[in-house]
Amino acid sequence: MRFLLVVVLVLALAAAANAGPExxxxxxxxxxxxxxxxxxxxxxxxxxxxxxxxxxxxxxxxCADAYYDSKIEPKGKEVxxxxxxxxxxxEKCHPQGIQVHAWVVVYRAYSGAxxxxxxxxxxxxxxxxxxxxxxxxxxxxxxxxxLDPGVPEVREYLVSIFEDIAKRYNIxxxxxxxxxxxxxxxxxxxxxxxxxxADTGTxxxxxxxxxxxxxxxxxxxxxxxxxxxxxxxxxxxKCQISASTICYGGTPSRWEQSTPYAGVFQDWYLxxxxxxxxxxxPMNYKSEKxxxxxxxxxxxxxxxxxxxxxxxxxxxxxxxxxQASDTLKQIEATRKVGQEGFVxxxxxxxxxxxxxxxxxxxxxxxxxKLRVNAPAVDLPVAKTSTE
Numbered sequence: 311m312r313f314l315l316v317v318v319l320v321l322a323l324a325a326a327a328n329a330g331p332e333x334x335x336x337x338x339x340x341x342x343x344x345x346x347x348x349x350x351x352x353x354x355x356x357x358x359x360x361x362x363x364x365x366x367x368x369x370x371x372x373c374a375d376a377y378y379d380s381k382i383e384p385k386g387k388e389v390x391x392x393x394x395x396x397x398x399x400x401e402k403c404h405p406q407g408i409q410v411h412a413w414v415v416v417y418r419a420y421s422g423a424x425x426x427x428x429x430x431x432x433x434x435x436x437x438x439x440x441x442x443x444x445x446x447x448x449x450x451x452x453x454x455x456x457l458d459p460g461v462p463e464v465r466e467y468l469v470s471i472f473e474d475i476a477k478r479y480n481i482x483x484x485x486x487x488x489x490x491x492x493x494x495x496x497x498x499x500x501x502x503x504x505x506x507x508a509d510t511g512t513x514x515x516x517x518x519x520x521x522x523x524x525x526x527x528x529x530x531x532x533x534x535x536x537x538x539x540x541x542x543x544x545x546x547x548k549c550q551i552s553a554s555t556i557c558y559g560g561t562p563s564r565w566e567q568s569t570p571y572a573g574v575f576q577d578w579y580l581x582x583x584x585x586x587x588x589x590x591x592p593m594n595y596k597s598e599k600x601x602x603x604x605x606x607x608x609x610x611x612x613x614x615x616x617x618x619x620x621x622x623x624x625x626x627x628x629x630x631x632x633q634a635s636d637t638l639k640q641i642e643a644t645r646k647v648g649q650e651g652f653v654x655x656x657x658x659x660x661x662x663x664x665x666x667x668x669x670x671x672x673x674x675x676x677x678x679k680l681r682v683n684a685p686a687v688d689l690p691v692a693k694t695s696t697e
Contacts, residue, residue, distance in 0.1 A: 331678035333624055333651030335365035335591075337413065337554075340372045344658035345395050346388045353659060355402055361667035362674035364408050367485055367653055370396050370475065371414040373421050373454070374433045378412075378479065382471055384431050400480050407679025411483035411552065412475050416468060416534070417442070418488040421454030433457070433467070440464050442491075443498045445518055451492040459491065459530040460502025469538050476546040482683045483550040484542055485591070489531060490556065490576035494518040497527045528575040535586045548683050552589035553578060554626060554653075561609040565617055582619025589621065590614060591653055595628035598636035608643055615647050622650040629654040630662075634669035641674075 336358055338344045344354050345368055358366065370377045377386045378396035389395060400410045419441075420427050420434050426449075427434050434441055434455055440463065441449050442456040449455055457464045476484055491497055495518045506526055507513060516523035535553075542549055555578045559569030570576040581587045592614045596607035614623050625644040629637045637654070644652050657663055 330650070331364070331680055332645075333365050333409075333622075333653075333680065334361075334363040334674065334677050335367050335411075335624060335651060335653035336361075336363050336657035337367045337626075337653055337655045338369065338657050340369040340377050340386055340388070342658045342660075345369075345377065345399065346386075347390060347393065347395075348398055350659055351395065351399050351402060354657065355399075355406070355408065357657070357659075357663055357667045358408065359406070359677070361657075361670040362677045363654070363657075363670075364677035364680050365411060365482075365651070365653070366399060366403055366408060367411045367413045367483075368396065368399055369413045369415070369487075371412075371471070373415065374419040374457075378475065380471075380474070382474060383433065384429060396475075396479055396481075404480070404682045407677075407682065409482035409680045409682055411485045411550070412479065412481045413485045413487060413554075414472060414475070415487045416489040417456045417459060417491075418454050419457050424450045426455065437463075439499070439501055440467075441499065442496050442502075443500075445495050445498050445515075447498075451496060453488075453492060456488075456492060456496070458497060458499040458502045459534060460497055460505055460527060461499065462505065463501075465530075465534045465537060468534060469541055472538050473541045473545060476542040476549050480683050481546070481549055482680075483552055483589070484538075485551075486535070486538075486553040486587075489535065489553055490570075490574040491527060491531070493574060494524065502530075524572070524575065528571070528577050531575055532577055532580065532586070535581050536584075539586045546683070550588045551586075552591050552624075553581070553587050554591045554593050557592040557594050557610045557614065561606060561613055568613075579617040579619060582617070582621045584619075585621070587621075589624060589650075590618065591624045591626050593626040593655070595626065595631065595655065597628070598632050598639055607640060611643060611647055611649070615649065624651040624653050625649055626653050626655060629666060630656055634666050637666070638670070638673050 343350050345351055374383055375386045376383045379394045403410050440457050440461050442458040443449055556570040556576055562568055565571055565579045578590055582590055594607055594610045596603040598604050627640050641652055
């Protein structure tokens with residue numbers, strides 16, 4: 311018994327010694343101010359330092375647009391002419407030990423009027439045959455228009471965008487969002503069905519719950535994730551690939567019964583096991599004010615740890631919904647199970663952020679500096695003016 315205790319103690323000490331600094335992240339969206347101009351980015355970084363945060367997850371692709379210097383997709387309309395938000399953020403964050411992760415919305419390509427985008431250069435206008443359809447022929451889910459994962463040309467198009475970012479920018483990470491289907495009822499574009507029929511020999515339109523059809527769609531998402539990993543790591547080996555993943559629905563004991571796997575075809579447990587992503591960030595958006603939600607929050611922490619595939623998990627916390635004191639309770643809950651970090655949603659510029667930063671900083675203290683990626687060749691030059 312004494313020998314066993316010694317072994318356990320040695321293993322615990324070794325794990326602690328190998329554990330890196332806690333990652334304290336913040337998502338900054340491109341839906342509202344926080345990253346559009348040099349002044350906004352400077353203010354965001356100052357707020358992060360005040361809050362004790364050390365990783366910026368910056369939304370650089372929102373709806374098939376670009377909040378960086380892209381030659382593939384149109385620039386986000388909020389960005390001043392001649393300014394590159396991503397290059398500027400990297401230039402300002404890295405000397406302070408703050409990582410910058412390029413947050414990309416994957417399949418959702420448009421959110422707005424149901425008639426679709428008006429810009430002729432938008433991918434939805436250029437390639438309407440790539441747009442995902444429902445089993446009843448709709449092209450607009452509750453969240454917008456999606457590109458169909460079942461179309462190989464869509465996969466190549468998206469991977470080329472992610473590879474381009476990783477190759478030209480000194481990012482510390484690439485983070486997927488909306489890397490899934492809206493629900494079982496989606497994925498019925500003519501182009502996708504054509505490939506499904508060719509792959510399976512099926513000749514009739516499958517029902518949404520058809521097991522083979524469900525697995526085929528799940529495989530299409532995984533193919534993109536695997537392909538992106540191969541191509542991004544080839545051009546930027548130190549880039550950490552993560553995904554903000556689904557963790558709503560019930561909390562079953564079996565992965566195959568979970569909503570991510572069975573409901574939206576996002577097999578993140580497989581991606582972690584196989585190393586297709588380096589980090590999982592479950593969007594565990596629950597309120598501490600509700601006893602039921604607080605319990606479900608902690609249940610998902612446990613499940614995400616059970617299904618971590620031996621890789622890091624950063625818990626996604628809904629700081630927009632919770633008071634600062636409740637956010638701190640949730641941070642402590644992630645620490646109790648030994649998770650490697652957390653990411654707050656969201657950290658855009660407003661008075662609520664100011665109060666949150668002050669409260670978090672008082673409790674968390676200064677953030678540990680993180681290792682940042684080394685400078686890359688052909689890095690875009692950040693412009694601090696709009697002249």
